[in-house]
Amino acid sequence: MFAVLVSACSSDFSVEPSDARQTRFAIESRHWGTPWHVTVTLPEGYNAASEGRYALLLHFAFDQESYEWTREVVDEFNAGEGQHDIILASLDYVDGSVEVGDEQASENANKTLAHIEDAVLPFLREEYRVDGNVIFAGWSRFGRFATYALARKPELFDAAIVRSSAPDDSDLHDRVREMLESKPQLEIFVYHSIGTEGNEADRRPIFERLKQVLQGAAPNGVQWKSEVIEGADHVDTFSLGLRSGLSAYFEASEQLLDQDGEP
Template sequence: MKSLLSLTLVVVLSFLSTSGAFSQEMTTAERYQHVTEQLHSKVLNESRSVVVQLPKSYHDSQDKKYPVIYRLDGAGTLTTMNAVLESLQSQNAAPEVIVVAIENTDRLRDFYPTVNQDPNGPVGYGGGGAKFLSFITEELMPLVENKYRVHDFRVIEGASAGGVFALYALREKTHLFKAALAYSAAVWWANGASAKNMVAFLKSQPQLDHYIYTSIGNEGAPMRPYYDNMIAGIKANQPQGMRWVNETYPGVPHNLITAASTFSAYHQLFLSAYLRAHRYDGNISSISDYYTRVSAQRGENLTAPEWVIRELGYYYVGMQNYEKAIALFEYDIAQYPNTPDAYNGLAYGFEQMGEYRKALTNVNKALKLADESHDGYQVYLNRQKRLLAQLQ
């Protein structure tokens, strides 16, 4: 069911982004700026082309920096990426990003780090992964980071052979890439060398502050046994701190796995600017920890909005966990001492507990800070009258 919903969402969004459903002034070409960069690679001894997609807000500021996604398989991948990212960005569940779409010349040579001797595939192909990674990290990355406003949250993403390379890049350049998204990674190549190397790498890492996304569809032999062994190995050797999501989409063929997976991959990679209850562990200190991680992803200093903290308090009131609720409301006031809604939140918590005098004290503080034009003013008055009646 999840696979069908995810696939449907992506297909619909992709259709909307490329069809007449958008007005003329909202076409992709006008919403984004695309810059084609041509460079001659000394490492590869050939000319290479990449398409750099800049966010819609890029020219609104001269100092804002963006995360960067290095996307294998070129600009043809941008339609699906943009549709999904825009849906998340509309809810502030993902930041705007710079995308570097790397065009192909020889996928089998570049994406596989080992030469294939498995008769299930083209024997003698591959083995250029190390050179291609050097091209990205020593030639392409300096060009991007010198010319465009990116910060150090880098993602590498690819499908099939590109998925193999994304995992390889994370293993070899762990300090450069914070996340790898691998859709239906063809880990059967070279008798499962990539799958074995991935497990061996994780065994050697007691701590890994990275995100890895893996997915697979209705793959059979020779792919599935190698993939399943890799997944079992990751489960058994997952380093502390590593966020890993693996999803299976039964009935979805190899060439549609990217479409089926992209929403989930991004949704779970990027942290929302709004901390929700399912991501809150119940400890007040985890709020600032969460926003430290959000800030690291987005390259800007973000803190918890007042209403986010208050909503967490409401959640715990609903759970009748008044101790945690009151702690959150009091923390909210400590962070926002001049905001009337924060005091009203605490008043609500005390009212639900039957602590009417404490509730009245705090709603009076809310009324003192607000005037009649404030959206919550009438709510505060109603609470005050209700509490006075209870106390009488």
């Protein structure tokens, strides 16, 4: 059983539900010692009694706009041809919870990742009809955390979508390489992108570093795509990269289905 409370969470920002498809939960975190909110947005026509299963997109909402942008992209996928029926789970952002770097920051990042593993994902799988497509998406500092999650706990997710990751001077990409080299049977899809405008040049070395790691160390079961989005600045990569990442992941999944005859 999971502790689902109605008390307030000590987040910097809280999603404001706006329609009947949204439900807001506070899930107790033994790692943080406080409830942590997650807002679930269901696709139109979701039927808990059906045999259908749904992909899950997990991300951090750091302001209302970031949540709305993400929901807009997901709604487009759910309504489009060959829809994939994605459940959107938006975690409130808590200050310092996704930073990677010094000892204290990494301790907080570990607690956040443990909360996702021990409480958030089990709760969502128990409460909703989630299939094997669990996608973790991050942008900027949250993209750096998504890379950290990939290095630490790659088995938690079926795909990682990293857009315009924040600059990082830690050994994060060395950790990704070590993880890939130690897990020859790993199966996951990794998408990462960068824009070409504004201060995206400051993030380009991080993009190139992850690309090099994937080129040199990814085992056969790790599919990946690196993309430079022409004409996009840092803000543009939020939605453009998410659209492209989801498309690339589902395309790769369908190709595997055609080859193997089963998901």
